[in-house]
Amino acid sequence: MIKALRGMKDFLGDEAQKYAYCVDVCKQLAQNYGFSFCETPLLEETALFKRSVGESSDIVGKEMYQFEDKGGNDVCLRPEGTAGTVRAFLEAKLDRGLANHRFFYYGSMYRYERPQRGRLRQFHQFGVESFGLDDIKEDVNIILLAKSILDFFGIKATLKLNSIGCQSCMPPYKQNLVKFLESTDGLCEDCQRRKNTNPIRVLDCKNEACHELLRPAPRLLNNLCKDCKNDFEELKKLLDKSSIKYEIDTNLVRGLDYYSKTAFEFVSDELGAQGTIIGGGRYDKLVEYLGGKATPAIGFAMGFERLMELVSMPETKRSGYYFGSLGKGAYEVLLGKANKLRLSEKVHLDYQDRSLKAHLKQADKKNALYCVCVGENELASQTLWLKNLETKEEKILRLDEL
Numbered sequence: 001m002i003k004a005l006r007g008m009k010d011f012l013g014d015e016a017q018k019y020a021y022c023v024d025v026c027k028q029l030a031q032n033y034g035f036s037f038c039e040t041p042l043l044e045e046t047a048l049f050k051r052s053v054g055e056s057s058d059i060v061g062k063e064m065y066q067f068e069d070k071g072g073n074d075v076c077l078r079p080e081g082t083a084g085t086v087r088a089f090l091e092a093k094l095d096r097g098l099a100n101h102r103f104f105y106y107g108s109m110y111r112y113e114r115p116q117r118g119r120l121r122q123f124h125q126f127g128v129e130s131f132g133l134d135d136i137k138e139d140v141n142i143i144l145l146a147k148s149i150l151d152f153f154g155i156k157a158t159l160k161l162n163s164i165g166c167q168s169c170m171p172p173y174k175q176n177l178v179k180f181l182e183s184t185d186g187l188c189e190d191c192q193r194r195k196n197t198n199p200i201r202v203l204d205c206k207n208e209a210c211h212e213l214l215r216p217a218p219r220l221l222n223n224l225c226k227d228c229k230n231d232f233e234e235l236k237k238l239l240d241k242s243s244i245k246y247e248i249d250t251n252l253v254r255g256l257d258y259y260s261k262t263a264f265e266f267v268s269d270e271l272g273a274q275g276t277i278i279g280g281g282r283y284d285k286l287v288e289y290l291g292g293k294a295t296p297a298i299g300f301a302m303g304f305e306r307l308m309e310l311v312s313m314p315e316t317k318r319s320g321y322y323f324g325s326l327g328k329g330a331y332e333v334l335l336g337k338a339n340k341l342r343l344s345e346k347v348h349l350d351y352q353d354r355s356l357k358a359h360l361k362q363a364d365k366k367n368a369l370y371c372v373c374v375g376e377n378e379l380a381s382q383t384l385w386l387k388n389l390e391t392k393e394e395k396i397l398r399l400d401e402l
């Protein structure tokens, strides 16, 4: 039997319902916060991710589903949604106007990682991207939206916050850090490699021994330029005013190269090793870097599979109709009625002749609010029998009354 590929899974039944429910909630909340829907292709030119996510990142270095298409183009399945959204933003020339734009998107992303709990090769993200606002209040808006989504589902997660500086404070900090790393023996192989390719990712190493060795490493937060420092202080102040709790994590550097200034994650301790549900931050230079006019931007993405582990479905209320026929000729009448009603209501039209008792049982199983049956008597009198399964009230209606 052919099975789904390793690290890829189906959403069926309850799982599919939960996914649809989570998507609906996120969409609604994002719209409430002023974001509008966008959708970009699953396949993009590989160069887009190399330039944005960065050649030194694990995603581009090791995890992309990259191949040559039949036209000889170097393409890859999107590992994340920000790069594609920026490309779409640029292609639509939205960088040329003065307006700001806020988008949300959702869908599958692809990373060839080692599958484990909360880490898949095909996973689903809900993401938001905001373009054009160089204002720390937009950082607050974005963080509040992320928190609202988690709050809606009753999920407790810690907001971790850091600033990873800008083009004026990051390069001298990097030099300092590299000096420190070069004088430190015993770092793991990954850190040795990152020391040369992307030194700040060393701070993010999960290895316990490296943690200890990195304790005295210089901290970027202590080396921010005046501008970045002011922004970070302002962000903390505004979050405090909104009673949003956070932890400063000076090691939070994120795994993608496009970030500057604000970086944040929401982390749950109920998810095992892959506890980050939401990750995001500012990427003020990316639009320009990909060929557009300088446009500040900020966003986040949330992993649906991780979210869904923590979401319980609300009890579904009875809704719609169940139609059952009792004898010859009834089905045709019910079909005509169902077709009309289905323009506005959910109607389960049962195809089998069953007893009234059996139909009521089926209607209950389908969680219908009304059970409607037609038998010989109803056919003769052009009526319908209807029962409200919540109030248990029964009625005979004329066919045109329903």
Ligand code: HAM
Pocket: 079, 080, 081, 082, 111, 113, 118, 119, 120, 121, 123, 124, 125, 127, 128, 129, 255, 256, 276, 277, 278, 279, 280, 281, 283, 298, 299, 300, 301, 302, 303, 304, 305, 306
């Ligand atoms: P990211 O941190 O790479 O950021 O991913 C965001 C979220 O996607 C993670 O926090 C996690 O919940 C989920 N995720 C990532 N990889 C996997 C995986 N292999 N399996 C399951 N879930 C996963 C980004 O993707 C950025 N584009 C976020 C962003 C948007 N920054 C600014 N705008």
